[in-house]
Amino acid sequence: MHFDHVGVATDDAAVLADLYGDLFDAPVAHEEVFDGLRVTFLQVGESYFELLEPVSDEGTIANYLDREGPGIHHVALATDDVGAALDTARDHGVELIDEEPREGAWGHDVAFLHPRDTGGVLVEFVQH
Structure with a gap:
């Protein structure tokens, strides 16, 4: 397992993508409208910002x-x-938001853990 991305909620992905592109030399790797969202992935090394x-x-x-x-x-x-990964979380008593993997942005399989059990952090598992 390794860090994949940080998801950032924003009112304007285009403006934030321009800023992050300039500040962090982070080119747009993927864009789509998915599940009621405009989703923009900016690549930073081997990881991403997901706007x-x-x-x-x-x-x-x-x-x-x-x-x-x-x-x-x-x-x-x-x-x-x-x-x-969900089985491991379940075995450790972590509440799952998703009991089973589901399709996420960019066609990846995803599942979320409840922040109540992960130190206040919403954690996503993603499988490319």
Whole structure:
């Protein structure tokens, strides 16, 4: 397992992508509209910033922005087997948001752990 990306909730992914591109020499690696979000991945070395901009006033990220404002939403760890990573988390008593892997942005399999059991951090497992 290794660090894959940090998800950043934003009201304007294009503006933030331009800023991060200039500040961190982080080119756009992938963009798509997925699950009510404009998602932009910026590559930094072997890892990414995932910019999450809601395309409507409803949905998880729109609600997050209303409640918390822009900023870090989650951290993601890459794994070769999301199902096995979920089993390990389950064995350690960690509450799962996703009981099974599901399709995420960029066609990856993903699953989330509840921040209540991970020190207040929303953790995502991602399998490329």
